[in-house]
Amino acid sequence: MSSITCGFIGLGLIGGSIARALKDSGEEVRTVAYDTNKKALTQAYQDGVVDVLVSDIDSRFSDCDYIFLCAPVKVNMENAEKLRPFLSPKTVLTDVGSVKTEMHVRMEELGLGPVFIGGHPMAGSERTGYANSKSKLLQNAYYIITKTPETTQEKLDGYRRLVKAMGAIPLVMTYGQHDFITAAVSHVPHVISASLVNLVRDSDSPDGEMRMIAAGGFKDITRISSSSPVMWQNICLTNADNVSRLLGDYIDSLEEIRKAIDSKDEDRLMDFFDSARRYRDTFIDASSGPIKTDNAVHVEIPDETGALAVVITMLAAQGIDVKNVGIVHNREFETGSLRIELHDENDVKKAEKVLVGHGYQVTVG
Template identity: 30%
Template sequence: MMIHNVAIVGVGLIGASLGLGLKDNHKIEKVVGIDQNPHHLQQALDIEAIDETADIKKGVQAADLVVVAVPVGSIKSVVDEVLKYAKAGTIITDVGSTKSNLVQDLEHKSATKDCIYIGGHPMTGSEVSGPIAADKYLFENAIYVLTKTEQTDQASLDELQQLVEGLGAQSLIISPEHHDQTVAVTSHLPHLVAVNLMKTASEYEVDDELITSLIAGGFRDTTRIAAGDPEMWKDIFLNNRELVLNAVEVFEDKLADFKEMINQASAEELETDLEETRQARRELPMKKKGLLASNFELILTLPDEPNAIGQAATLLGEAGINIQDIEVLKVRDDGGTIRLSFKQEEEQEQAYRLLKENNYKVVKKQ
């Protein structure tokens, strides 16, 4: 079955960004937005992420694909409602950050209604929420997980895979269990750590306001994800509770070992541990492919001149070097610094040499 009509339930950041991306697909004839928040619906209409709005009954009746882009804790109840009105053969997917519990329940329920449920998880996002932050390039070069089980309809999976790759994403087909184990360590645990780093800094700030005023870039980078949507992360932690707790226990063991080395003033042991960890981090991009694409980055310092970023990007583009992502890190009166991300280590190395040859101040980031 070809996908021509899409209904998106939940037009927040991810839902509205999907709408914008799908509107560029010439095969998609209509994108319908469904949301309990009328303000979000109006914003989605204003930015042309959707063609029209509807309630869930009317909105899903003609849909070939229904994307449920609501917090993880609400996905099951929304899909239950969708199944009341969806036509036979409709593909239903979600964008939730946990998969096992959802797939196990919703795959069976959907099959009883002659619909096809395929779990999804675009590995992208922002600490800013709502359709006002939507970006049709949000999925560009991002990993987009689609789950596969023994019950998955292969033709529907192929169709959905083509669709997400049309957004510029890199599709990854894995089991729900593999997905949840991986993100517990690579996504959910880091968020938990970032939240508690912020809480720790807040404790000290009560007595010393310089703590926050002197916070360094490393702390800001490490805790940036703590600004994520609280409702979404509450649902993630509870829905992937067992695997998150397992990861926390391992982290606590490692932290206790590290604490003991400091407590015992074990200088040699501490330095060895730090060196081994540094080496492991440096080797990380060279290990076998995992859930996330490897990024090879440069930190580039630019002068305060018109089109300074454009000139550097043009220099690399004319040399055939593709920049995967650009992020402005700091802006000063005399210029600023940006982060350039490349998909391949060879591109990072070529860009580094070329920028150096043209007298740019540039540093490789490991």
């Protein structure tokens, strides 16, 4: 890949991570960025992630080979319209949004079909903003590409190469396929997660006993509820048909299993849990999906003075940077009394090897 210039309109978690990944790729990449958050822009410039800071969406983006729209979907549409007078026919305009149909429709209305290619890196975090961006966020993550009827093979191939340079895995599909799939495996789960959290909140005692005990499995499956509420409001509004359809199917399945519980239908209950277990066990054991794993290991440690310090010192001696540590008090669904959160999958593998080598019982995930 020869020298290229990449523009970023929005430099939060995803935009910042893409810019970092491209800078770390070994390719010659020049970056231009605009964001309403001037503090984030300044930090990115100081970090060497951004080469040129711009104060507005203007002709300074004309020389870009690729321009990434990294704001919420509706804001991306507005920014694309502002960009239109400054776009070169050679440029690939792309976005990173979780919903593609509305974006594609709007790009065709603006006459931007020949330059637009939709993009969605299937990576993220409950933490937001440039300060939490990192190049490894995209490592081995699926990156969905949605072309328009006017997309040339040359532009598509170039975009694929760019995605690979980030360390991600490009997958090409239609925008309709993308929106239905992500509704099922990302959007609806976020709605369900938020509803579970709200169920506990509304059912809790004045003393907050449920909240105190809500750790282990419950805390893990509802972790995604800490994501940006603005982003998820936007996603539900722009992918409403798919989310609503799948939620309807989910509600029907809940009604069926409630009937089985009420009637004490042993066979139906067994099939419900067993079929889910068997299908779940076929999933690829990697963090390449839309809901990222939290890169944690669970370790059994003795209840004695200094046991925690020994484990942390052991990891530090091997150059493994620990992100967070917690004692798991509710271990109904957990396999270790100590939970260690790390920065990426490589650190998880290294930590597991080190701890198992010293005789500790370790479970990943």
